[in-house]
Amino acid sequence: MTSTETAQKTPPLTTRRTWLKGGLASAVVLTVGGAWLARPPVAWEGGQFSASAQAIWHALGRALLDGTLPTEATAQTQALAGLLDRLTAAVAALPPHAQAELSQLLTLLGTSVGRRGLAGVDSEWSQASVAEIQAGLQAMRSSRLALRQQAYVALHDLVGAAYFSHPSTWKVLDYPGPMDL
Numbered sequence: 001m002t003s004t005e006t007a008q009k010t011p012p013l014t015t016r017r018t019w020l021k022g023g024l025a026s027a028v029v030l031t032v033g034g035a036w037l038a039r040p041p042v043a044w045e046g047g048q049f050s051a052s053a054q055a056i057w058h059a060l061g062r063a064l065l066d067g068t069l070p071t072e073a074t075a076q077t078q079a080l081a082g083l084l085d086r087l088t089a090a091v092a093a094l095p096p097h098a099q100a101e102l103s104q105l106l107t108l109l110g111t112s113v114g115r116r117g118l119a120g121v122d123s124e125w126s127q128a129s130v131a132e133i134q135a136g137l138q139a140m141r142s143s144r145l146a147l148r149q150q151a152y153v154a155l156h157d158l159v160g161a162a163y164f165s166h167p168s169t170w171k172v173l174d175y176p177g178p179m180d181l
Contacts, residue, residue, distance in 0.1 A: 043106030044099055047092050049084070052110035053103075057084055057159070059125040063133035064159045068172045079163075086162040102158075105151055118148060 043053035108114035120136035140152035
């Protein structure tokens with residue numbers, strides 16, 4: 001067998017290597033590009049919550065403050081908008097490391113995996129019922145995982161403190177307000 005016949009029977013290695021290198025390069029580009037495109041927006045940046053984080057706070061406010069929010073739709077919307085304003089001010093006053101941790105938590109909750117895995121809520125935050133969110137929060141509160149419990153406490157306490165810090169909400173607590181000295 002001549003060297004010409006051998007070369008014709010077996011494909012050149014350079015062609016295989018070229019295809020393998022091209023396939024590997026394509027896989028890397030697609031993986032990096034997909035991860036970049038799928039990256040969720042940061043929940044807290046520049047002193048503001050992202051739209052995703054705002055939807056989470058709105059849903060948590062509806063669930064955690066159920067029974068204390070106004071029943072009329074417009075008044076409830078205004079109360080939840082006030083809650084978001086007070087949450088924004090409260091988080092802005094936190095030290096940078098606490099802001100970063102809360103941002104990570106909200107970013108995670110803004111993903112379907114985080115919403116389902118950490119909070120136990122299957123529906124999108126804006127579509128979830130109060131009962132579904134409350135059940136998820138209860139599961140977080142009573143979880144054996146300290147991380148889920150800590151996340152619950154942080155969310156619960158921030159919502160409660162921000163909402164009830166405004167004088168318009170004190171009636172629900174039968175709190176007359178600060179005493180004159």
